[in-house]
Amino acid sequence: MDVVSAVGRALAMAGAMGWQILWPLVLGFTLSGVIQAVVRKERVTRLMSADSPKSIAVSTLFGAASSSCSYAAVALARALFRKGAHFAAAMAFEIASTNLVLELGLVLWFVMGWQFTAAEFVGGPIMIALVALGFRVWMRGQIVDAARRQADQGLAGSMEGHAAMDMSVQGDAGFWARLLSRRGVTAVSRYFVMDWAAVLRDIVLGLLIAGAFAAWVPRSWLQAAFFAHDPVAAFVLGPLIGPLLAVISFVCSVGNVPLAAVLWNGGISFGGVVSFLFADLIIIPILLIYRKYYGWKATIRISLIFYAAMAIAGYVVELIFGPLGLVPSSRDLSIGETGISWNYTTWLNIAFLALAGLLLLVFFRTGSGSMLRMMGGSPESTEPGSSGSPAHS
Numbered sequence: 551m552d553v554v555s556a557v558g559r560a561l562a563m564a565g566a567m568g569w570q571i572l573w574p575l576v577l578g579f580t581l582s583g584v585i586q587a588v589v590r591k592e593r594v595t596r597l598m599s600a601d602s603p604k605s606i607a608v609s610t611l612f613g614a615a616s617s618s619c620s621y622a623a624v625a626l627a628r629a630l631f632r633k634g635a636h637f638a639a640a641m642a643f644e645i646a647s648t649n650l651v652l653e654l655g656l657v658l659w660f661v662m663g664w665q666f667t668a669a670e671f672v673g674g675p676i677m678i679a680l681v682a683l684g685f686r687v688w689m690r691g692q693i694v695d696a697a698r699r700q701a702d703q704g705l706a707g708s709m710e711g712h713a714a715m716d717m718s719v720q721g722d723a724g725f726w727a728r729l730l731s732r733r734g735v736t737a738v739s740r741y742f743v744m745d746w747a748a749v750l751r752d753i754v755l756g757l758l759i760a761g762a763f764a765a766w767v768p769r770s771w772l773q774a775a776f777f778a779h780d781p782v783a784a785f786v787l788g789p790l791i792g793p794l795l796a797v798i799s800f801v802c803s804v805g806n807v808p809l810a811a812v813l814w815n816g817g818i819s820f821g822g823v824v825s826f827l828f829a830d831l832i833i834i835p836i837l838l839i840y841r842k843y844y845g846w847k848a849t850i851r852i853s854l855i856f857y858a859a860m861a862i863a864g865y866v867v868e869l870i871f872g873p874l875g876l877v878p879s880s881r882d883l884s885i886g887e888t889g890i891s892w893n894y895t896t897w898l899n900i901a902f903l904a905l906a907g908l909l910l911l912v913f914f915r916t917g918s919g920s921m922l923r924m925m926g927g928s929p930e931s932t933e934p935g936s937s938g939s940p941a942h943s
Contacts, residue, residue: 556766564761567673567808568753569890569899574660575753575804578653580909582617583741585652587718588728589615591804598635598643600781601693606682609639610675613646618713620802620830621839623647627842632701637694641852642678648803648830649692650674658827659809661885662814664821665876671869672823675698677863684855693851697844707839711924712748716743739912740921747922749804757804760885763812771815788822789864793857796829803830818878825864832856 597608625645659667719728719738728734777783832853840849871877
């Protein structure tokens with residue numbers, strides 16, 4: 551009976567967490583769909599052909615406007631690399647498309663507070679700059695040549711079809727004209743539904759893991775593990791521990807936020823939370839995909855460069871935010887503990903569920919349902935704008 555009660559409590563907390571983050575997720579994916587539907591992406595790959603500051607900046611902006619689940623981001627980064635993008639630029643795109651996106655920022659703001667959102671968007675560019683530097687120093691010559699030969703084999707990873715689908719509205723009309731056109735509304739609905747389908751598994755898994763942590767792991771244990779009562783040790787160890795926890799959590803992108811809130815309540819440092827959130831691109835399943843895409847030698851260097859950049863970005867963010875008084879003092883985030891009641895969250899959830907229902911209706915009424923079966927896709931159709939995608943209809 552105790553086991554049943556413990557499982558029930560974990561599931562209840564996971565459900566409450568999901569209810570709390572529902573409307574920010576719907577809003578975030580809707581806004582992301584709007585951006586992806588109307589932002590022009592022509593000649594982007596040519597602008598990503600070097601590892602110069604301009605090329606890395608363009609890659610970062612392109613990634614932030616191309617919101618993806620981590621698996622689709624990794625697949626699209628390989629496609630860009632195969633089309634001539636510099637390896638560092640492709641990685642900058644990959645990082646930005648999962649860590650500098652609207653839906654993540656909104657969920658972070660609502661669940662953990664604006665300071666964590668600001669930290670994500672300050673730390674993200676720092677991490678990208680560090681990765682670009684790391685690639686310039688340690689990812690070049692024969693390693694890159696071997697990685698490109700491996701990438702050109704087109705071995706299947708995950709979410710290849712999703713990564714290949716360019717559903718944006720082309721043409722010379724203005725932003726609002728394209729957005730409000732029939733094709734624009736259809737494109738928004740497609741991005742909305744496809745992005746949800748891509749990350750839903752990870753969101754559910756993240757909620758279950760966070761619910762189990764919150765229900766089963768005593769806060770005193772977490773405080774001891776994170777050296778919460780020793781500020782110096784907590785500062786030093788937090789950004790080193792954070793990515794390692796993400797690696798074994800098997801959760802990526804937005805799905806990490808509920809667990810990040812639990813870890814913060816448990817005493818991990820501010821920089822540790824930041825580095826944990828960045829580590830969605832070195833979870834074990836993605837490391838195995840890197841091996842398929844680029845080979846073991848490149849994978850080892852990618853993972854070590856990413857880990858170092860995540861940890862250093864965590865340190866830098868805390869060193870910036872601490873003296874400015876921007877590190878929250880409270881460790882009592884209410885994620886999963888308030889249950890479901892008739893409050894503003896419930897009303898907002900109802901309103902945004904209606905919006906989600908409308909976009910779902912548009913998606914299926916326009917005959918887009920078959921696209922869901924193509925999300926795995928063919929390895930050879932992973933290049934942006936692939937003519938084999940039905941997204942151009």
